[in-house]
Amino acid sequence: MPTVVVMDVSLSMTRPVCLDGSEEFQRKNLAVHGLNMLFEHMASNYRLEFTALMAFSSLWELLVPFTRDYNALQEALSTLEDYDKTCVESALQGVSNVVQQEWGSACPCQVVLVTDGSLGIGKGSLRHSLQTLKHRGDDKKFPLPFPFPTKMFIMCVANAEELQTTDAMDNLEELLFLSGGDGQILTVDGPLCMKSVQAMFGRLIDVAYSPFHAVLHCGNLSSDVQVFPRPEAVVVDDEVDPIPRTVNTDLKIVGFMEIGDISSPPVISRHLVLPIAVNKDVDDVGGGATEELEEEPSASQAAGKSPNICVLLHGSLRVEGMVALVELGLEWYGMLHSQADSKKKSNMMMSLFEPGPDPLPWLGKITHLGPISEAAENPYGEDDSKSPFPVTPQVKRSYAQNVTVWIKASGLQTDVQKILRNARKLPDKTQTFYKELNRLRKAALAFGFWELLKGVADLLERECTMLPDSAHPDAAFQLSHAAQQLKRASAGDPQYAGFDHNIVPIPTDFSS
Amino acid sequence: MRMFSVAHKTVFVVDHCPYMAESSRQQVECDVLTKSRAQGVIPLAPVSKSLWTCAVECSMEYCRILYDIYPRDKLINYIVSDSEFHILNSWMREDQSTHELMSALAAVGPPNHREDPESCSVVHGLSAAVESLSKITELQHEQRTALMDTAERVANRGRIICLTNAKSDTHVRMLEDCIQETILEQNKLAAGSDRLMAIQQCELVLVHIYPQGDDMLVSDRPKKEISPLLTSEVHSVRAGRHLATKLNILVQQHFDLASTTITNIPMKPTLNVCEQEEQHANTSANYDVELLHHRDAHLEFFKSGEFTTRENGLKETITLKWCTPRTNNIELHYCTGAYRISPTDVNSRPSSCLTNFLLNGRSVLLEQPRKSGSKVISHMLSSHGGEIFLHVLNSNRSILEDPPSISEGCGGRVTDYRIADFGEFMRENRLTPVSESSHHPSGRLPVERAKAQIDRHTRYWPMIISQTTIFNMQAVVPLANLIIKEALTEEDVLTCQKTVYNLVDMERKNDPLPISTAGSRGKGPKRDEQYRIMWNELETFVKTLAVATDRHQRVLDCIIACRSKPPEEEERKKRGRKREDREDRTEKNGNKEVEDKSWQDSERLKVLLDKEDQESEVIKDSPDSPEPLNKKPRLTTEEVQPPERAKGPVSLLTMWTNRITTANSRKHQEFVGRASSVNNKFELYQNLKDENGMDVHENGKTTR
Incomplete structure (x- = not known):
């Protein structure tokens, strides 16, 4: 999930913060300090995240386009300049443009808005934007909600009390609500200082940028893995089941399938599954991070040499052209598969299906997939020539069952012509003739279209009179028989107008 | 919704x-007269x-x-x-x-x-x-x-x-x-x-x-x-x-439906469908088909505001271009949604041509018509089990691009993974739909049973070739395939036991084992050491599964009984297992004899015996020189030898065991039990019996 950091560089950010007995800081310095900490954290623990840095005042500027180069981001932070007033709306418009240009409108994004809670004055201020929200034309719409799913984190270099003395907090809350409500407003606890701002960014890291660690189990074989990006909680139906579902930290493989059988299934998100070596001796305390970094080369080398199920699994999935079904939670499944970025580089990917018992109709209920060893005979055949998939529904869809639709005149004409064409080829086409005739009859009865039955009966009688001398005598018998049967049906005679009744050929004996 | x-x-x-x-x-007008038949016929009233x-x-x-x-x-x-x-x-x-x-x-x-x-x-x-x-x-x-x-x-x-x-x-x-x-x-x-x-x-x-x-x-x-x-x-x-x-x-x-019009559908791929309509058979024009589906299939378009809304609140149909499928290559597309379709004009010829083409199992990629720029494949039509779906394919930049290769991470430097074996394991653990009405005696859902099977199959599963001996040996395959089953038949047990005897034979023949020499200097472990490793591994493997059923346990017992072990260890094991072993014996013996017969080539016998001689010379000084593997077989032959056979020519086994026995008896003092045995049987733990006045339970199993 890419991140856009939107940094307020208006004059109010240069307001000094009084610290006892030390040098004077601006709010901007505190914000930069916090962001540096975030970037450092991401560089070491969340380095696959694409992050962009944008600065805004009354205008906005993309300082660093989406990148994984955290040095570049930190460098840009160190060269921030100060500009005029805060204008959140134009900045958000900028975010919308930048994100859609890069990722389209389907990719969820995180927006980290760093500001001091002084949200501008007059036109262009957030208050003004929100007040005029409902009186706008289509061309001047407020940029929220973004077209893409958004997680919005509003980082205020101010404490909550300060924000509540004005309407700033209310405005920010409304902003968060407009963005879709997914996210948080974070404020500084206590007096403004390096430490308290650090703590605030620490909370952001915990919520949004802590790596998702899980254990991948293939029976008794298992490995610690990092799942990137963090799988988000999903709400399937906010009315029936409003509690968001989260991915378990134990990912259990339940079985395997051919790629052809799983057949490009729809997925709600995709994640890299990266095996990790968990150093059990070192506690995961914030301060330990730097130490771990130093140890890494040797530790990772050692880890590279000890066999890991992820690598084995990936290799075999790739060679065999298969996927592994993996259980993510209660009635929630996904698949593990090999994903090649290029010819050389390939990796293990986990794609999440929609939560629910049967995310893919062609597999049936996932809970009702069992081991092939239980089947009387191997459903894949001895030479893998067969497959038990796809599961076919009991009822065929309309396009697979030759339905009759006469909404357009051409539909009706085609059906009548088909009957006549076959009528002229009696007795060779007796079967087809009656099949088509019965199809038309059924539809006409269901639609209460008795007039048509009479009409077709007349047509058949006419065909009968027009039979050439060379015609087989059976043709005349069948035509008049069919015509008579249709006429009786069109009179509503229950004996002849039954839906499931079929007109059958009249038995004749011209065998000689 | x-x-x-x-x-x-x-x-x-x-x-x-x-x-x-x-x-x-x-x-x-349902009486559409064709030109040739028009003369003199009064058309039916509409x-x-x-x-x-x-x-x-x-x-x-x-x-x-x-x-x-x-x-x-x-x-x-x-x-x-x-x-x-x-x-x-x-x-x-x-x-x-x-x-x-x-x-x-x-x-x-x-x-x-x-x-x-x-x-x-x-x-x-x-x-x-x-x-x-x-x-x-x-x-x-x-x-x-x-x-x-x-x-x-x-x-x-x-x-x-x-x-x-x-x-x-x-x-x-x-x-x-x-x-x-x-x-x-x-x-x-x-x-x-x-x-x-x-x-x-x-x-x-x-x-x-x-x-x-x-x-x-x-x-x-x-x-x-x-x-x-x-x-x-x-x-x-x-x-x-x-x-x-x-x-x-x-x-x-x-x-919440929306409409997509597939354009540029060529006539060619559907000729077979359209043949019935003779009058049109020669038309080669490309045609369009309109499909309805859930509107989320157009999410990307709605958001980018690329098209107009009609007065009734519905969006205009989106036109997508047919891309003739080149191959039937099976590929896993990154698909963000799949939505069932319904043709608006279901029985029109173009519609039925398209749907039949799809129902026959081909997939069609759909391209976004763009005024400029490169072509973008945004959708795919594909049928699954007689239902046609419009798949939405991701056409944006991936946030996971340029990921680290798996070879750069943990375990990435290891080169001798058992990729092919794991592939075999995966094929055995493929899934199949189980009828919802069928009830399993265990009462567990099929997917739980599938998990249990994976669990069973991986109790002992070395990931790399150099970590295992038994899985590199063809000879172990029959046992390895069977022992992981949830339940064994008598026949399975027999096959497993045969496999074990076969290994015994191999050891006797001193066949080389595929033990990895990687990492160790020189030639690696000696032959007998190799067999010791192999037996250890086999025992470990079967032990992980032995708790399942008595039959599994019997296979384990067979291994423990047959494998060569240092005397003291063997003795310890034997104490616990003797009774169960006896049950196996009859079958075992039967098999043995079949094999023995084929062995009666005296030349070969001689060579082997000579070899054995040399081998035992070498072993003598080794601290973990194997216990003679024949202690059991000797018992067996003596006990269950049918009377008529006893008079016949001496079997190889008997010859061999006798020889070994004599050789071994020189190396150690005879056990008290054996020395004072009656009819080669000596009752153990007599003291316990005296104290309790009942049969002793061993290994959790009653002797009843």
């Missing part, structure tokens, strides 16, 4: 009063559909599209109203099909002229519709049961689509009031019932149908709120084509 939005329940109320028999005055026929066929089209796209849990209840109401089907899932409805409609037939117009009214049907909406559906019932104490989250909403010929706007208001009242009454009833639910929201869609050329007596009215429970909208439509269009728009609005 929420599970229990108004779309969950739709009631069709179709007016069946005598006035509906009136002609729509839209004529259909037929025209009645208002009833129009209403029925358009409502059936609505149902067809709905069932194609939502085959489950978007339900229709069809009611016909004249002097009374006729309910043609129920909310039951099994009743939800156009075939069921058509059959019921045929039984109803067209409106009856003779019926008294005064007693006939659509009101009967509308009241029945409200009653029907308060009836609980299977899904509502399931969800209420599943949610238990939060069952109130299951909402009850619904929609009534009334196809009628109303007299006036006042008449329409009367109908609305009637529904409003019935809802209030019905909700009172529902409060005291388990099978009824109060209606929380009802949407009335009244479609006034009038014949072509008549004046419009009822005016159109957009949706308005009659009460917090009821909204109503009125559509005044001419019968025929217009009605069909109207209902097509309604089904799209009601079920």
Whole structure:
């Protein structure tokens, strides 16, 4: 999930913060300090995240386009300049443009808005934007909600009390609500200082940028893995089941399938599954991070040499052209598969299906997939020539069952012509003739279209009179028989107008 | 769309009063004469559909599209109203099909002229519709049961689509009031019932149908709120084509549908389908087909605002270009959604050509027509089990691009993974659908059984070639394949035991083992050490599975009994297992003899015995020199040798064991037990028996 950091560089950010007995800081310095900490954290623990840095005042500027180069981001932070007033709306418009240009409108994004809670004055201020929200034309719409799913984190270099003395907090809350409500407003606890701002960014890291660690189990074989990006909680139906579902930290493989059988299934998100070596001796305390970094080369080398199920699994999935079904939670499944970025580089990917018992109709209920060893005979055949998939529904869809639709005149004409064409080829086409005739009859009865039955009966009688001398005598018998049967049906005679009744050929004996 | 939005329940109320028999005055020429036959034939007079026929066929089209796209849990209840109401089907899932409805409609037939117009009214049907909406559906019932104490989250909403010929706007208001009242009454009833639910929201869609050329007596009215429970909208439509269009728009609005037009479909791939239509067989024009599907398939387009909205609130159809599939290459596309489709014009030739092509198993990629720039594949049409889906493919930049290769991470530097073996393991652990009606004795769901199988198969599974000996040996394969089964047959046990004896033979023959020498200097471990490693591994492997059943345990016992071990270890084991071993013996012996016979080549025998001699010389000084492997076999042969065989030529086994025994007896003092045994049997733990006065339990197994 890419991140856009939107940094307020208006004059109010240069307001000094009084610290006892030390040098004077601006709010901007505190914000930069916090962001540096975030970037450092991401560089070491969340380095696959694409992050962009944008600065805004009354205008906005993309300082660093989406990148994984955290040095570049930190460098840009160190060269921030100060500009005029805060204008959140134009900045958000900028975010919308930048994100859609890069990722389209389907990719969820995180927006980290760093500001001091002084949200501008007059036109262009957030208050003004929100007040005029409902009186706008289509061309001047407020940029929220973004077209893409958004997680919005509003980082205020101010404490909550300060924000509540004005309407700033209310405005920010409304902003968060407009963005879709997914996210948080974070404020500084206590007096403004390096430490308290650090703590605030620490909370952001915990919520949004802590790596998702899980254990991948293939029976008794298992490995610690990092799942990137963090799988988000999903709400399937906010009315029936409003509690968001989260991915378990134990990912259990339940079985395997051919790629052809799983057949490009729809997925709600995709994640890299990266095996990790968990150093059990070192506690995961914030301060330990730097130490771990130093140890890494040797530790990772050692880890590279000890066999890991992820690598084995990936290799075999790739060679065999298969996927592994993996259980993510209660009635929630996904698949593990090999994903090649290029010819050389390939990796293990986990794609999440929609939560629910049967995310893919062609597999049936996932809970009702069992081991092939239980089947009387191997459903894949001895030479893998067969497959038990796809599961076919009991009822065929309309396009697979030759339905009759006469909404357009051409539909009706085609059906009548088909009957006549076959009528002229009696007795060779007796079967087809009656099949088509019965199809038309059924539809006409269901639609209460008795007039048509009479009409077709007349047509058949006419065909009968027009039979050439060379015609087989059976043709005349069948035509008049069919015509008579249709006429009786069109009179509503229950004996002849039954839906499931079929007109059958009249038995004749011209065998000689 | 929420599970229990108004779309969950739709009631069709179709007016069946005598006035509906009136002609729509839209004529259909069904006698299309071909040129060659035109002379002298008077064409049949055109037929025209009645208002009833129009209403029925358009409502059936609505149902067809709905069932194609939502085959489950978007339900229709069809009611016909004249002097009374006729309910043609129920909310039951099994009743939800156009075939069921058509059959019921045929039984109803067209409106009856003779019926008294005064007693006939659509009101009967509308009241029945409200009653029907308060009836609980299977899904509502399931969800209420599943949610238990939060069952109130299951909402009850619904929609009534009334196809009628109303007299006036006042008449329409009367109908609305009637529904409003019935809802209030019905909700009172529902409060005291388990099978009824109060209606929380009802949407009335009244479609006034009038014949072509008549004046419009009822005016159109957009949706308005009659009460917090009821909204109503009125559509005044001419019968025929217009009605069909109207209902097509309604089904799209009601079920969040959108339209895609596939363009540039070549005739070629479907020639076989189109042959019947001789007159068109030579046409090679590309054609277009319009499909309906859930509108989320167009999410990307909606957001980017790339296309226009029509007056009725629906979006214009999106045109996507057919890309002729080149290969049938199986690929895993990154697909963000798959939506069922329904062709708008289902039995038109182009539609059926396209759907048949897809139903035959080919997939088609669809390209976004762009004015400039490179071509973008954004969708794919594909059928799964007779259902066609429009897949949405991701065409944006991936946030996971340029990931670290798996070879750079943990375990990435290891090169001798058992990739092929794991592939075999995966194939054995493939899944298959199990009928929901079948019940397994364990009571566990199939997927739980699948997990249990994976668990069993991986109790002992070395990941790299250099970590294992047994899995690199062809000879172990039969046992390895069988022992992981949940339950073994007698025959399986036999096969496993054969495998073990085969290994014993190999060891006797001193066959080389595929032990990895990687990492160790020189030639690696000595042959006997190799066998020790192999036996250890085999024992470990089988031990992980032995707890499952007695038969598994017997295989383990067989291994422990047959493998060569240092004497003291062997002795310790033997104590615990002797009794079970005995059970195996009979079968074992039988097998042995078969093998023995083939061995009676004296030349070979000699060579082997010589070899054994040399080998034992070497072993002598080794601290973990193996216990003679024949202690058991010797017992066996002596005990169970059939009398007639005893007189015959001495078997190889006997010769060999005798020889080894003599050789070994020189190396150690005879055990007290054996020395003082009666008939080669010595009862162990005699003291215990004396103390308890009963049989001893060993290894948790009774001797009974």
